[in-house]
Amino acid sequence: MLKKLFGKKGSTDAESAAAPSTEEQAAVTEAPGEEETAEGEEPKLKKGFLRGAWEATKKLALTPVDPWFEAVAKGLDKTRAGLVTKVASLFKMHGKVDEALWEELEDILITSDVGTAATEKIIDQLRAIVKEKKLATAEPLLEEMRTILGEVLNYDGSEVPSEPADPLNIEEGRLNVILMVGVNGTGKTTSTAKLTHRLKSKGHKVILAAADTFRAAAIDQLQVWGTRLGVDVIHQNEGSDPAAVVFDAVNAAKARKADVLIVDTAGRLHSKVNLMEELRKIRKVLTREIPDAPHETLLVLDATTGQNAVNQARTFNEVANLTGLVLAKLDGTAKGGIVVAISQEFKIPVKYIGLGEKIDDLQVFHPKPFLSALFGETDG
Numbered sequence: 145m146l147k148k149l150f151g152k153k154g155s156t157d158a159e160s161a162a163a164p165s166t167e168e169q170a171a172v173t174e175a176p177g178e179e180e181t182a183e184g185e186e187p188k189l190k191k192g193f194l195r196g197a198w199e200a201t202k203k204l205a206l207t208p209v210d211p212w213f214e215a216v217a218k219g220l221d222k223t224r225a226g227l228v229t230k231v232a233s234l235f236k237m238h239g240k241v242d243e244a245l246w247e248e249l250e251d252i253l254i255t256s257d258v259g260t261a262a263t264e265k266i267i268d269q270l271r272a273i274v275k276e277k278k279l280a281t282a283e284p285l286l287e288e289m290r291t292i293l294g295e296v297l298n299y300d301g302s303e304v305p306s307e308p309a310d311p312l313n314i315e316e317g318r319l320n321v322i323l324m325v326g327v328n329g330t331g332k333t334t335s336t337a338k339l340t341h342r343l344k345s346k347g348h349k350v351i352l353a354a355a356d357t358f359r360a361a362a363i364d365q366l367q368v369w370g371t372r373l374g375v376d377v378i379h380q381n382e383g384s385d386p387a388a389v390v391f392d393a394v395n396a397a398k399a400r401k402a403d404v405l406i407v408d409t410a411g412r413l414h415s416k417v418n419l420m421e422e423l424r425k426i427r428k429v430l431t432r433e434i435p436d437a438p439h440e441t442l443l444v445l446d447a448t449t450g451q452n453a454v455n456q457a458r459t460f461n462e463v464a465n466l467t468g469l470v471l472a473k474l475d476g477t478a479k480g481g482i483v484v485a486i487s488q489e490f491k492i493p494v495k496y497i498g499l500g501e502k503i504d505d506l507q508v509f510h511p512k513p514f515l516s517a518l519f520g521e522t523d524g
């Protein structure tokens with residue numbers, strides 16, 4: 145059953161993380177009548193059963209075990225269990241469509257941090273579908289919900305690249321500046337290190353600025369990462385002016401011909417005016433040195449803090465002109481619905497998701513693998 149957008153078809157992406165079975169492979173590779181074709185090209189199969197078998201399995205065969213899908217699926221284990229498995233069993237066990245069904249669905253969505261606006265939208269649209277299609281049972285609604293979530297997450301139906309391109313405003317021939325901001329403990333420094341690792345492995349020369357000067361430990365933490373990653377960390381003593389560190393870092397990055405400078409800042413309460421002022425000052429110094437900098441301002445949010453993350457995004461955006469969000473610690477929560485809440489609420493895209501504490505546990509966010517991973521195990 146190939147459904148609209150990425151229904152059943154999409155689920156094979158996540159399923160493909162578990163390698164296709166031997167039979168599935170065989171159905172494709174041994175199909176008689178198949179001629180040699182270039183990758184991605186349809187084989188010239190005869191009509192009938194074999195054609196059907198090809199159609200049913202080609203996705204599995206063409207999508208090799210993909211580390212991207214695999215990592216996202218693993219990081220979303222808790223959310224899958226807490227959100228999609230619950231919704232799937234509600235639709236299956238409840239059977240008929242009645243008010244009690246909508247109430248229970250609302251409970252699951254709200255407790256998974258999908259947020260009130262997105263929850264309302266999902267339920268309204270499902271109600272309309274039930275009416276339009278005259279559905280008597282709830283089971284088909286899981287596929288419909290997946291499609292609606294895709295819309296909320298701005299999925300445009302386009303193909304997903306097998307190698308996720310970093311969604312950053314990085315251009316060759318200039319010093320690209322990425323400013324990392326957020327409240328205390330959300331994962332800024334760890335995400336800075338993970339991002340450095342990603343960019344470095346793609347051939348960028350990265351320099352880090354330790355603009356969290358509040359605590360000596362924060363400077364040390366970034367330096368340890370710098371040593372591990374083999375990148376320079378520009379720092380000053382504890383208590384020095386973060387804007388001065390940034391000024392030094394820009395000059396060092398230029399002199400050392402780095403092409404990316406990532407600025408790790410101190411955690412600041414979004415409600416503390418003086419700290420938000422300090423952020424303005426950092427931005428001002430950057431802009432003075434490089435007129436279009438910072439090229440990215442990424443707000444790091446802790447996915448386990450639920451709706452509070454939504455408030456943080458709102459306040460930081462007023463001060464810092466956010467260009468993207470990093471949703472860290474998604475692996476640590478069953479409430480990954482926060483991605484949906486944030487996408488419904490803001491135009492600012494979720495660019496990365498943090499799926500663990502290791503250096504390669506930062507993944508590019510894309511709605512399709514995200515939903516495939518989320519729905520993977522309950523959809524088969």
Ligand SMILES: Nc1nc2c(ncn2[C@@H]2O[C@H](COP(=O)(O)OP(=O)(O)OP(=O)(O)O)[C@@H](O)[C@H]2O)c(=O)[nH]1
Binds near residue numbers: 329362411472498
């Ligand atoms: N499970 C998990 N833990 C994470 C992730 N990202 C960060 N952490 C952990 O969260 C804790 C805080 O991370 P930091 O990177 O130090 O956070 P920060 O925002 O720089 O903190 P401050 O500088 O104190 O404001 C650390 O123990 C990290 O290992 C993630 O994606 N998943």
Ligand SMILES: [Mg+2]
Binds near residue numbers: 333334356409410411
């Ligand atoms: Mg930090």
